Amino acid sequence: MEVKKIFLPESELPRQWYNILADMPTPMEPPLHPGTGQPVGPDDLAPIFPMALIEQEVSQERYIDIPEEILEKYLFWRPTPLYRAYNLEKYLETPAKIYFKNEGVSPAGSHKPNTALAQAYYNKISGTKRITTETGAGQWGSALSMCCALFGLECKVFMVRISYNQKPYRRIMMETWGANCVASPSSETKAGQTILAQNPDSPGSLGIAISEAVEAAVMDENSKYSLGSVLNHVMLHQTVNGLECQKQMAIAGDYPDVLIGCAGGGSNFAGHVFPFVRDKINGKDMDVIAVEPASCPTMTRGPFAYDFGDTVQMTPLLPMHTLGHGFVPAPIHAGGLRYHGMAPIVSQLILDGLIRPEAVPQLETFQAGITFARTEGFISAPETNHAVAMVIREALKAKEEGKEKVILFNWSGHGLVDMAAYEAYMRGQLSDYALPEDEIHRALDDIASLPKPKQYTRPKI
Amino acid sequence: MRRESTPPGEDYKIRCPRLGHQITFSYCRYENKGLPCFKVLDCWFTHFLVEDFFRKELQPDQWKQAFERPPKTKMLTLVELIQQAKKTQKS
Numbered sequence: 001m002e003v004k005k006i007f008l009p010e011s012e013l014p015r016q017w018y019n020i021l022a023d024m025p026t027p028m029e030p031p032l033h034p035g036t037g038q039p040v041g042p043d044d045l046a047p048i049f050p051m052a053l054i055e056q057e058v059s060q061e062r063y064i065d066i067p068e069e070i071l072e073k074y075l076f077w078r079p080t081p082l083y084r085a086y087n088l089e090k091y092l093e094t095p096a097k098i099y100f101k102n103e104g105v106s107p108a109g110s111h112k113p114n115t116a117l118a119q120a121y122y123n124k125i126s127g128t129k130r131i132t133t134e135t136g137a138g139q140w141g142s143a144l145s146m147c148c149a150l151f152g153l154e155c156k157v158f159m160v161r162i163s164y165n166q167k168p169y170r171r172i173m174m175e176t177w178g179a180n181c182v183a184s185p186s187s188e189t190k191a192g193q194t195i196l197a198q199n200p201d202s203p204g205s206l207g208i209a210i211s212e213a214v215e216a217a218v219m220d221e222n223s224k225y226s227l228g229s230v231l232n233h234v235m236l237h238q239t240v241n242g243l244e245c246q247k248q249m250a251i252a253g254d255y256p257d258v259l260i261g262c263a264g265g266g267s268n269f270a271g272h273v274f275p276f277v278r279d280k281i282n283g284k285d286m287d288v289i290a291v292e293p294a295s296c297p298t299m300t301r302g303p304f305a306y307d308f309g310d311t312v313q314m315t316p317l318l319p320m321h322t323l324g325h326g327f328v329p330a331p332i333h334a335g336g337l338r339y340h341g342m343a344p345i346v347s348q349l350i351l352d353g354l355i356r357p358e359a360v361p362q363l364e365t366f367q368a369g370i371t372f373a374r375t376e377g378f379i380s381a382p383e384t385n386h387a388v389a390m391v392i393r394e395a396l397k398a399k400e401e402g403k404e405k406v407i408l409f410n411w412s413g414h415g416l417v418d419m420a421a422y423e424a425y426m427r428g429q430l431s432d433y434a435l436p437e438d439e440i441h442r443a444l445d446d447i448a449s450l451p452k453p454k455q456y457t458r459p460k461i
Numbered sequence: 462m463r464r465e466s467t468p469p470g471e472d473y474k475i476r477c478p479r480l481g482h483q484i485t486f487s488y489c490r491y492e493n494k495g496l497p498c499f500k501v502l503d504c505w506f507t508h509f510l511v512e513d514f515f516r517k518e519l520q521p522d523q524w525k526q527a528f529e530r531p532p533k534t535k536m537l538t539l540v541e542l543i544q545q546a547k548k549t550q551k552s
Contacts, residue, residue, distance in 0.1 A: 031536045035544070040536060047543050136480030160480060167482050190549045195494075205492050206479055211542055218546035230535045265535075382476065420483040421476045429475070430507075 002086065006248045008079035014243040015066055017236050020274045020345065022062035023281050025352050028344060048217045048225035050126035053119060056233040064236065070121050073150050077106045077113070078240065082248035083411075087375040089395070096398035097254060098391060100411040101245050101272065104378065108173070110413030111268045112143035112228050115237035119226045120147040129222035130154035134184065134209035136163050138170025139413070140228035145179035155179035156223070158186065158212040161204035169417055184209040191215050229265030230343050238271020245408065246275055256286055256408035258394050262386040263290040263357075266343030272410035277354050288355045289394075290346060291386040360389045366425035368392050369415070381413040382421045466510045475504060496527040 021028060030039035042054045049057075056064065066074075085098040103111040123131055131148055134157070135141030141157040148155035157179050164171055164183040174181045184204045185192035191211040195202050202208075217225035228234060249255055259276050261269035273288050280286055349355045365382070368389035373379045380388055387409045398405040415422070424430055468490070474483035479500065486505060492498035497515060505511040519527065 031534070034537055034540060040540060044540055044543070047547070048539065136477070137482040139481060162484065162488055163480050163482060166484075199495075203488055203492075205494075205498075207493070210538065211545070214539065214542040215546040215549060218543055219550055225539075227535070227539075418481070420474070424475065424483070429473075 002084070003252075004084055004086065006082040006084075006251050008244055008247055008251075010075050010079070012244075012247055013071060013074060013079055014240050014247075015071070016063040016243075017066060018239040018243060018275045018278065019056075019059055019062055019064055019236055020239075020270075020277060020349075021232065022060050023278050024345070024348060025281065025354075026348055028348060031344075048214060050122050050128060050224055052122040052126060053233050056236055057231060059236075066118075066240070067121060069151075070118055073117055073121075073147075074114075074240065076150075079244045079248075080105050080241070082245060082252070083376070084252070085376050088372060088392075091371065091375045092392065092395045092399065094395040094399040095402065095404040096395040097404065097406045098395060099249070099252070099254070099256070099406070099408045100376075100391075101241060101248075101408070102378070103241060103268070103410065103412050104381075104414040106143075108139070108143040108146050109416070110139055110143065110381065111238060111241065111271065111410075112140055112413075113147055114240055114271065115228060115234045115267065116140075116143040116147040116226070117150065118237040119233075120144070120151045120153055123224050123226070124151045124153055126224075127222075128153065128224045130156055130220065130224075131226045132156045132158070132213040132216045132223055133226045133228070134158045134160075134206060134213040135170075135174075136160050136206055136209075137167045137417070138163065138174060141179070141181065142170045142173045142177070143228065144226055145174040145177040145181075148179065149177040156213070156216060157181040158184040158192075158209040158216075160184055160206055160209050161202065164204075167417075184212050186212060188212070189215045189219075229267050232343075232345060234267045235270035235274070235343060235345060238267050239274050241268075241271040241410065242273060242275035245272065249408065254406045255284075257405040258407045259286060259288045260387050260390050260394070260407065260409035261290060262383050262410070262412065263292050263346060264383055266290075266346040268410055268412040270343065270346060272412075273355070277349060280354055289390055290350070290355050290357045291390045292357065292359050358390055360386050360393075362430055363425070365389045366422065366430065369422070370425075378411065379415045379419075379422075380411065381415040382418055384410075384412045384415070387412070466513055468505075468509055468511070468514060473508070475508065477504070493527060496523060499528060499530075502528065 032038065033040050033044060042051065045054050081102050083100050083102055085100055089096065089098050106113045120131065131144065131153055133141060133144050133155075138159060141159060145155045145157065155178070157174055159171060159181050161183040164181070171181050182188065185195040185202050185208050187193055187196060189212040191208065195208055214225050217223045256276065259273050261272045263269040269290050276286065277288060280288065346355065350357055365385040365388070369380045369382070369385035371392065372388045391407055391409050394405070394407050468486040471485050471487060474485050476482065477484045477489075489498045489501040489504065502512055502515070515524065
């Protein structure tokens with residue numbers, strides 16, 4: 001019988017996180033404060049983050065020790081198993097070997113506790129009594145609630161009211177782990193009170209919930225705020241995944257030719273691939289693919305430039321992949337990047353040619369998710385399906401080429417509380433749209449006059 | 462795909478990529494303090510003629526405010542919210 005799952009013994013749990021900032025061929029440019037134009041410093045962030053996390057945010061140390069208290073609690077679900085997807089390989093009739101890292105086995109069902117646990121710990125040792133955060137459907141909120149419980153911290157979750165009312169299961173998960181979950185807007189903050197005064201029946205929004213969570217942290221000296229995506233320290237904590245994978249692939253006797261992850265804010269992708277990207281920086285030949293939705297081509301089409309944070313274009317911010325501040329093509333908008341963009345480190349690695357971005361249409365992702373469920377059994381989160389779709393593409397490409405490639409991807413979470421999205425697909429309610437070339441050109445012209453980082457190169461279209 | 466000029470009713474839901482669950486158009490329409498969510502055109506254009514709808518529905522300044530404001534990074538958002546909360550604290 002062939003080995004399906006490759007387990008690491010608990011003694012092999014990584015003792016350090018990997019910080020790719022130490023190895024990046026092009027050093028990152030600092031984020032600039034919108035008011036002063038100076039780099040954002042520790043004092044700017046100290047009201048909401050403990051100093052240990054702020055230090056990690058800017059650290060250049062290659063490896064950062066994982067404290068023993070975190071290791072003990074990582075063992076609740078880590079090391080996570082690495083699977084060989086034999087049934088999917090057989091279905092696709094591919095010579096490729098497909099491996100996937102199952103991050104869906106965490107108590108919260110996704111990769112998010114990898115950083116939630118670390119953030120809870122550093123808050124605990126810094127004297128924080130309560131952590132605040134915001135959440136929509138509750139994937140991040142539930143991960144943080146669980147990790148706060150493990151460290152005896154209070155957790156205050158501002159859950160968007162419409163989600164609070166319509167998605168009770170993750171709210172109940174949060175409450176089960178002891179979190180105080182309130183519908184946002186709430187009467188507990190000035191931000192919430194202002195909204196409720198205008199509209200007592202407001203269904204809320206993520207913007208309001210973030211305002212409430214930050215305000216609640218700033219107003220209480222015993223409280224801090226926690227974020228589950230985009231920032232450097234979040235990606236640092238996620239590298240425990242990729243570091244485990246390196247050991248497991250060695251046990252399997254393979255090394256990935258192709259490495260794949262889905263990229264929203266970038267943290268699950270970063271955690272999975274960064275330790276391997278270090279190998280690539282040092283000369284290893286592999287294809288590292290970040291997959292995003294085709295309808296929001298932040299990475300695949302956008303140039304690397306400064307975005308501007310106000311209407312008079314006076315505040316250069318984080319350099320990132322973008323389609324420009326005025327990019328409003330008809331009929332589709334580059335919506336995701338208008339929110340926060342891809343994590344700056346991931347953008348830089350794309351620019352350096354170490355990561356290859358790809359976009360996959362929505363229908364293809366759901367078809368891939370169903371194929372995966374019917375061959376390997378697991379029902380993926382809709383975001384994870386982007387990675388699955390790219391795996392299938394690469395496996396079929398290997399078949400055409402007659403190459404026995406080794407493909408490794410991050411199965412970042414299950415979709416068991418996301419079945420409505422599958423239902424919409426199976427009922428034929430979803431459709432695809434490709435961004436027209438002329439709209440891309442218009443967007444590039446829009447930012448042509450803006451200052452660029454020194455390493456800027458105009459992308460191919 | 463429905464490509465009609467009127468929005469679908471309350472029985473029609475699509476997945477919100479920000480919240481992570483299914484929602485109706487009526488939520489997206491007013492999500493941003495009474496203005497549409499900045500992603501509403503992305504999310505709904507395959508379901509009906511959403512851009513035409515808002516071109517008629519919104520005043521030009523509302524359109525600009527909803528769809529043409531510059532993006533903010535997460536770091537900027539946090540720094541601004543900290544400053545805002547400090548002002549609240551002082552008052």
